[in-house]
Amino acid sequence: MQGLAVVPLFAGYDPDAAQGRIFSYDVTGGRYEETAFHSVGSGSVFARGALKKLYRPDLGEADAVLAVVQALYDAADDDSATGGPDLARRIFPVVSVITAAGHRRLADDEVAAVADRVVAGRMRRPDGPVAELD
Template sequence: MTALPPEFRAPGSSSFTEFLGAHAPDLLPGNRVLPTAAGAELTPHGTTIVAVTFGDPAGGAGGGRHVSEGYAPQGVVLAGDRRATLGNLIASRDIRKVFLTDAHTAVGIAGTAGIATELVRLFAVELEHYEKVEGAPLSLDGKANRLATLLRSNLGLALQGLAVVPLFVGYDTRAHVARVFGYDVAGGCYEEHDHHGVGSGALFARGALKKLWRRGLDEPAAVRVVVEALHDAADDDAATGGPDVGRRIWPTVAVVDAGGARLLSDAEVGDVVAALVEDRRDNPGGVR
């Protein structure tokens, strides 16, 4: 059996990104050869991502942290549409933009699709590597900050037009509360509350979320809210894909709570879409 190279047997940092930077820096997303600005326009871009919190069965007595005093959401739903665009063209109708990154977290990606997907996969490996080395998972704040560090390493590409803007959600197993984190292209990390959205359709999606979200939603109601917000975003933003009934392509929806992170099946999301389409029949704007 061939022995592992010395770098794999030497003690070092619990950060897989630092290990990669020391021994194979060319594999890091931020170390790619910078394209021209015109080249950046030829890469597929993905939008739109939304997240909403749900549940508060303890009535805020669980010690959770939240901007709304006394509100400790017990779960969060993260959803993304399936369209990627290439300039004025649809590059893909069924791209995946929502990923589970460990047992209690998920990430949705907006921006340059290829780099964003690679960055999220590296982030998932980073979390797994840390847990194996340290024998315990990172705190949720630590995970959010690790993702910010990866984004910061991509700043050179972002300035060339290859930006990545993720939306990170997770269940804080220490504070017993669901939380949402937004970012900017420079790696700034900001905790959001109640609901949030990123991507080209976020302006319209967030407007819908403000009207649809309320404290104390249960999980099915929260799923309905994110699907409806994406539907409204697709109604006004050409880069956001609405539910494709003919091809049976639905948004990707992840749910994260104390029980863990999971993706809803196409059948589950399809039922929500069918109910939404029926409710919107003869009422495309969703007027209430």
């Protein structure tokens, strides 16, 4: 390997548009606005598959957090460069909620409860939850 490049991701809430926005950057500094509910990264193709079936624009906070932990689980399952919840060591991802009211980082115990729920569900259904059909 010649070096390591870290490519940032920025997510926020745009009060003028009354919606969330996601931006990714490339290693040369280019900024790109992402669409809908996903971005880029080594495990993003796997996370996007989970989000694609679970995302709805009207998700409440609890369901949105559950969906992103499901997506991270899928990404970590299929991508060696993506880490998921580590139940043995009680190490969990950092999860934040960004709304018109501002930013809130979920406490570790909140994320742990969601991760425990996701992993317990995967013991029953290894491929994850089924999307609702309208």
